[in-house]
Amino acid sequence: MIRAYANVGQCFETFKLYSFMRKTNTFVNNCTYPFVFKACALNLLVREGKVVHGDSLKNWFGSDLYVAASLVDMYAKCDLFVGCHKIFDKMFKNDLVCWTAMITAYEQAEKPEEALILFKKMQQEEGLLAASKDNL
Incomplete structure (x- = not known):
């Protein structure tokens, strides 16, 4: 339900359902958090997003790459x-999802220089630059 609410832009319903899950000790997992973060982002619910961020850390999902990438977003x-x-x-390890989230963040904030610098860093750290040169 959280995913469905978040995907159709029902931000307050998403957060209300998440709050209900917390109050009733319903299990929340690494698939839940990204959609709650998405809902918070859609309505700029910073305070609520920070609360959920704290919950994700308390529930040991802070190192999950998809949770972290959705936090970045x-x-x-x-x-x-x-x-x-x-x-x-x-982040313990940045995968393509995490790199993309951060690069996209810079691009959406109209910071193309920072996005390009991070893109080049990603190529170097992930070995993508060497791989692409070998294929030429």
């Missing part, structure tokens, strides 16, 4: 680039 859409970059920098 939420903080970026709420114009909180310090928080966005902190999450990205603390």
Whole structure:
């Protein structure tokens, strides 16, 4: 239900259902958090997003790459680039989803230089630059 609400832009219903799940000790997993973060981002619910962020850490999902990537996206859409970059920098391993979330955050904030720098860093760290040169 949370996914359905978030995907159709029913942000307050998403957060209300998530709050109900917390109050009733219903199991929340790494598939739940990204959609709650998406709902928070759609309506710039920064305070609520930070609460859910804290919940994800308490429930040991802070190191999940998809949860982290959705956090990066939420903080970026709420114009909180310090928080966005902190999450990205603390990730144990950045996969393509995480890199894309951070690069997209810069692009959406109209920071093309930062996006390009991060894209080049991704190529170097992920070995994509060497692989693409070998294929030429």
